[in-house]
Structure formats: structure tokens, C-alpha cells
Amino acid sequence: MITDSSQDSAQAGLPARASGACRVPEPGAVEAEFAGPEGMLVQQRWVEAAVAVRFEQLVPVAGFPVVPGRRWGPGWWWSATTGRHVMHGSQAMCLHLMVLDRDPQVVGLSARPVRLIWRDPESGRALTWVPQLFARYADGRALLADCPATTAPAAGRAARAAAALEAACAAVGFTYRRLVPPDAVVAANVRWLAGYRHPRHRDAGGLEQAVLEAFTAPRPLMAGTAAAGEVLAALPVLYHALWHGRLTADLTRPLGEHTLVMPGPATGDREQEQHES
Numbered sequence: 212m213i214t215d216s217s218q219d220s221a222q223a224g225l226p227a228r229a230s231g232a233c234r235v236p237e238p239g240a241v242e243a244e245f246a247g248p249e250g251m252l253v254q255q256r257w258v259e260a261a262v263a264v265r266f267e268q269l270v271p272v273a274g275f276p277v278v279p280g281r282r283w284g285p286g287w288w289w290s291a292t293t294g295r296h297v298m299h300g301s302q303a304m305c306l307h308l309m310v311l312d313r314d315p316q317v318v319g320l321s322a323r324p325v326r327l328i329w330r331d332p333e334s335g336r337a338l339t340w341v342p343q344l345f346a347r348y349a350d351g352r353a354l355l356a357d358c359p360a361t362t363a364p365a366a367g368r369a370a371r372a373a374a375a376l377e378a379a380c381a382a383v384g385f386t387y388r389r390l391v392p393p394d395a396v397v398a399a400n401v402r403w404l405a406g407y408r409h410p411r412h413r414d415a416g417g418l419e420q421a422v423l424e425a426f427t428a429p430r431p432l433m434a435g436t437a438a439a440g441e442v443l444a445a446l447p448v449l450y451h452a453l454w455h456g457r458l459t460a461d462l463t464r465p466l467g468e469h470t471l472v473m474p475g476p477a478t479g480d481r482e483q484e485q486h487e488s
Contacts, residue, residue: 234332235375238382242328244339246270257327261383267293267319267347272326275300288312290320291408291454298322304343304358306398307390309405311346315456315476319347325355329375340372342387353385362391400462407450416444419452426458426472433468 243260246269247253255264275285275298287296288308297320299305304322311317326341342355355376373389380387393401413419418440425435432449439445449472452458456475460466 235378236329236332238379240329241375241379244326244328245272245324254328257379258383260325261353261385264325265319265347266324266345266353267321269321269324271298271321271323273323273341274298275323289409291410292317292320300343301358301360303360303392306393306401307344307356307358309401310393311344312408313401313404313454313456314346316348316350317346318349319345321345327376327379329379331371338372338375340376342376344390355380355385355387357389359389360392394463396465397462400466403466404450404454407447408454409451412447412451413455415447415451416440418445418448421445422448422452423457423474426474429471429473431468432460432466432470432472435472 238258239256241257242254243257243264244252244254245260245264245266250270252272277284283302285298285300286305288299288305289295290297290308290312292312297308299308299322308320311320322345323341323343324345326339328337328339330336331338343358344354344356346354346356348354357373373387376387379385392398421439422436422445425439430438433442436442436445436449439449449458452475453460453472458472459475460470460472464470
């Protein structure tokens with residue numbers, strides 16, 4: 212039986228499949244197992260469940276393992292997108308949760324909401340895999356993903372599972388990916404901004420409008436912050452705006468006083484919509 216990738220770090224990575232083709236099951240032969248309304252496990256044909264089930268609203272179908280000796284254990288991420296907690300099982304997964312949570316097109320997130328079950332076309336054995344992440348996008352697209360800690364190609368069971376999930380997802384209009392670990396500088400910047408994602412920072416001290424007006428044209432971070440008001444009071448508001456995209460900056464370089472900050476893209480206010488719903 213295939214175990215999920217968070218328990219098989221030696222095989223984790225990208226691309227999704229190692230070199231060489233893997234035979235995949237027909238989409239109609241793949242089953243989905245997930246937690247029903249009463250917490251009981253439900254099993255349904257994948258092609259039907261993908262249409263009918265809101266996976267972003269489901270609790271994990273399986274918990275994350277606690278591995279003795281590992282410095283990082285399972286935890287919870289508070290999502291600014293949904294206002295709810297999402298479980299994670301590794302540093303790599305937590306980081307990808309941050310990246311997806313910051314994406315303005317993402318409207319739903321969940322961890323391990325579904326187990327896919329199929330028979331290996333070559334051996335006839337029953338195989339299963341529990342993808343680590345599910346994301347729903349505003350346009351209806353859906354992503355099932357695993358979060359390896361390295362960029363090494365998947366191999367063995369992980370590669371066979373990736374091939375099967377790619378085919379099963381493509382058949383229903385979903386995408387399956389093994390997510391690329393972000394660049395170290397981008398990761399550090401996203402972690403920093405994530406500390407200011409909570410709505411309490413949006414208009415702290417009544418400075419939101421002043422901060423946004425200070426950056427109506429591109430301006431160094433610290434100069435604009437000082438123009439908006441008392442620096443220590445205005446910085447959390449600035450970082451919150453950078454997290455939510457009302458302001459933007461080049462996150463491929465370390466954030467600092469000279470970072471050029473500018474107005475963000477003209478997108479809907481997802482944060483306001485989430486708190487009004």
C-alpha cells in the first residue's frame with residue numbers, strides 16, 4: 212500500500228514523476244474516501260466526488276504522523292483566507308500554506324481532505340495516497356498538492372502515486388502538483404509578512420489610509436512609513452497591506468528600509484469579503 216509523501220521524505224521532490232512512464236488507472240476506477248458530515252468515512256467514485264464535494268471544507272481524512280527525533284511536528288496554520296485553522300505536518304507544508312494563503316485567487320484551503328484509492332494496473336494491488344493540501348481558486352479551479360522538502364525527482368511509490376493523481380485530477384479538471392520549495396529569500400519574506408496577516412493589523416492606530424496614501428507612488432519602505440505616521444505604529448499596517456496585496460514589493464530581495472513599495476494590483480478586497488460573510 213502506498214503511504215502519503217509526508218511519511219516518505221526520501222522520495223519527496225520535483226518533478227512529479229521520475230523518468231519513465233507509469234501506467235495509471237482509468238479515472239472511473241479511482242475511489243475517493245473522505246470524512247462525511249457526521250465524521251464517518253465516506254467512499255465514493257472519484258469522478259463523482261470531485262464534482263459534488265467541497266474538499267476545502269473537510270477535516271483531514273488522516274492525521275499527520277509524529278516522527279521521533281524529528282525537530283518539526285504537526286501543527287496548525289491560521290488562514291487569513293478562510294478565518295479557520297489548517298493542519299500541517301512539516302515545515303515545507305507550512306510554508307506552502309503561507310504562500311497559498313497569500314494568493315488573492317485562493318478562496319479555500321484544507322489539509323489531507325481526501326484519500327484516493329485505486330488498483331495498480333501492473334500488479335493489481337490496492338494502492339492509496341493522501342495528498343497533503345487542497346486549494347480552491349476563485350474561478351472554481353482546484354489543486355491537490357504534496358509539499359516535498361527538496362527538488363529531487365520523486366521515485367518509486369511516490370512517482371507512481373504522482374502519475375495516478377495527475378491523471379485522476381486532469382480527468383475532473385483539477386490539478387495535482389508536487390510543489391517547488393520557494394527561494395530562501397522569498398520564503399523568509401513571506402514568513403515575516405505572515406506575522407501581520409491577522410485583520411487586527413489592517414487599520415491599527417487608524418493608520419491604514421495614511422499608509423496606503425504614502426505609497427500611491429513607488430517609495431522606499433521606511434520613508435513611506437515615516438510619512439504615514441509614527442514608524443512603530445505604521446509598520447504593522449504596512450506589512451499587513453503587503454501580505455494582502457494592497458501594497459506590493461519585490462519579495463525576491465530581502466525586505467528592508469530601502470525596499471521599493473508601490474500600490475498593489477486592483478483586485479477585490481478578499482479580506483473584507485471574508486469578514487462580512
